[in-house]
Amino acid sequence: MDSLPESPAAMTLPRVSIQLDDFDLSAEVAALRRENKGVGAVCSFVGTVRDRNEGDQVASMELEHYPGMTEKSIEAMVDEAFRRFDIFGARVIHRVGLLQPLDQIVLVAVTSAHRGQSFQACEFLMDYLKTQAPFWKKEETAQGARWVDARVSDDAALARWGITLGNAA
Numbered sequence: 001m002d003s004l005p006e007s008p009a010a011m012t013l014p015r016v017s018i019q020l021d022d023f024d025l026s027a028e029v030a031a032l033r034r035e036n037k038g039v040g041a042v043c044s045f046v047g048t049v050r051d052r053n054e055g056d057q058v059a060s061m062e063l064e065h066y067p068g069m070t071e072k073s074i075e076a077m078v079d080e081a082f083r084r085f086d087i088f089g090a091r092v093i094h095r096v097g098l099l100q101p102l103d104q105i106v107l108v109a110v111t112s113a114h115r116g117q118s119f120q121a122c123e124f125l126m127d128y129l130k131t132q133a134p135f136w137k138k139e140e141t142a143q144g145a146r147w148v149d150a151r152v153s154d155d156a157a158l159a160r161w162g163i164t165l166g167n168a169a
Contacts, residue, residue: 015090016074018065020097023107028091032109036088043118044109045126051101053148056141061148063096063105064136070094077128084161085121087112092125094135127157 013031017023025046033039049061078090093107106129110121137148158164 013091015078015092016071017091017093018067018070018074018096019093020095022095022104023093025104025107028093028107029109032089032091032111036111038113039088039111040113041115041118042109042111043115043122044107045122046104047106047126049099049101049103049105053139053141056139056143058101059140059142060098060100061105061140062098062138063094064138065094065096066134070134073132073134074129077125077132080128081110081121081125084124085110085112085117087117087121090121090125092129094129094133096135124161127161128163131155131158 012035013028025044029042029044033042049058051058074092074094078092081087081090087110089111091107091109095103095105099105106126108122108125108129110118110125112118112121138145139148155164
């Protein structure tokens with residue numbers, strides 16, 4: 001007798017997803033929690049597109065990436081989070097394409113036995129993503145389109161974790 005395929009709820013989620021479509025925070029966290037019955041803490045961060053940057057009104061943001069390279073880079077970040085912190089699971093979703101102000105752009109969710117490890121791993125992954133993930137962001141403003149540069153403050157946030165990789169001008 002052939003075995004039945006696994007139900008979607010029983011399947012393990014990919015740790016990293018780069019996608020055009022929006023995501024559902026509650027569904028993502030529920031799926032991550034199902035992967036380990038010992039989960040005592042879940043920490044999540046959802047970033048949204050801001051309507052202002054550098055004093056200018058932002059009409060939209062377009063994100064580009066290099067398929068394959070971006071996923072591999074973020075997978076390495078998740079591997080590092082597992083090395084540094086006592087966590088059970090992690091999920092990173094980053095959207096690409098044309099986004100509007102208030103659209104969700106990124107999700108980092110981490111599970112562990114206790115809150116401290118989840119908080120730290122979530123913050124670590126977000127700091128790493130802001131500085132090292134290969135995404136290119138272009139904002140549309142009343143003054144025209146412009147590429148978003150790395151910030152010195154993002155490099156400083158990553159340096160707290162003992163990683164010094166200068167990106168900002």
